[in-house]
Amino acid sequence: MRRKIPSTIALAVFEAAARQGSFARAASEVCLTESAVSRQIASLETYLGVKLFTRVRKQVVLNDAGRLYLKNIARNLSDIEAHTAALMSHKGVGGVLELAVIPTFANRWLLPRLRDFRERHPDIILNLSERPLPFGFDETNFDAALNFDHPSWTNVVKVDLFDEELVPIVSPRYFDALLLAAPADLARMPLLHKATRPEAWKHWFEAAGVADFTPVPGMHFELYGMVIEAARAGLGAGLVPRVYVRDEIQRNDLIVPFDLSLKHEKRYCLVYPERKKDSELVRVFRDWVVGIESGFHARLT
Incomplete structure (x- = not known):
């Protein structure tokens, strides 16, 4: 089944125009002429069947539909850009793991140990984002989370770390x-x-x-x-x-x-959606996290 996704060029042009508040400034940013930007926006509006900008004399103003669409696609475009850059820099070797973390846990426990992970797995890029509360993985692009155990986690695999x-x-x-x-x-x-x-x-x-x-x-x-x-x-x-x-x-x-x-x-745990249970990237990170903490406790005994 063909996906109903408009041209990524048109989306990138729209995001630039919406952010800049000007077709002319957007044209300079994306290295197109102002008329080319206008055509891309018009093409996108035709595809969507919705006007995204209100034309007022010689100016264009983002309307309510445009603001909503910008809010919904901006992060996805940033994610595509980040994943593309990561893939290009590693020539297709390894991968990118998106991890949600509790802020202080990340700063005080995870980050001081990540050099060891990078040295063991230089082909894996680990991206961290702050998520202090449980969430639904289907609503995000996260592969896993370091968080507290909680009844609201559903359809996930939970790996206990420590109390x-x-x-x-x-x-x-x-x-x-x-x-x-x-x-x-x-x-x-x-x-x-x-x-x-x-x-x-x-x-x-x-x-x-x-x-x-x-x-x-x-x-x-x-x-x-x-x-x-x-x-x-x-x-x-x-x-x-x-x-x-x-x-x-x-x-x-x-x-x-x-x-x-x-x-x-509370109990700290690694959480990931059931659909990721066969993911090699998740398995590698899971084994490392469990090994780091069990190794520490072993040194204490």
């Missing part, structure tokens, strides 16, 4: 760990909170056997990465996933004053 484990952190540069003799002593410090986990400190103190305490007012942050940087800057004590601060702890930039943790709050 989230929250630990308290402070900067030894600004706070004397010797003065923290018991978990209750942390309550006298400003406590740094992740905005979406406002009860985390309360639960940690309960688990530590501190039933009644009046915490010092502390700051709230959208991301764990912000909590970590605030703790490093001496703004207070943070409660963050241990996996995010392994390197800082090893360098003694941060310390865990009491090795009491909140466990099984």
